[in-house]
Amino acid sequence: MKQQRLMRGMTQQDLADKCAEAGVHVDESHISRIERGIYTPRPKLRALLAELLELDVSDFGHVMQPDAMSGSAA
Template identity: 55%
Template sequence: MPQKAAGATKTPRLRLGRALRRRRLELGLTLVKLADRCDKAGVPVAHSHLSKLERGHYTPRPGLRLVLTELLGLDAEVFETEVPEAGGTP
């Protein structure tokens, strides 16, 4: 069976998820703590949903994108490469 080339499975959602995870860990936040901060910022989200975002299963909805940008100190451009796909969150 042929092997996939390195990086061949890196979709925009997966790259975004990895960027979110990397920054969250740099800040020393757990998924639960980040979910709590999102809730306090007015955008409730389950820590399990954040985990799915980090694994590239979903695309964050606009309100969550804004809050994650602010809480994680990310450049909004990290979301611009994201192409909406089936399975994204509302």
């Protein structure tokens, strides 16, 4: 994702702004976490990022969220 964004001469803020223009509000730090593989975007954002960057939605892998990894034995 980062490579595609950079190839288009976009900053993380530029990408966040384009998402906002399309009605999906996301900030620059959120884009950074997605690029670093720390966070997997929800389907709506994933589809928009794929469209904006000409990627396939499957290019966004699944990352387990910390709360999902710590199950509770109740």
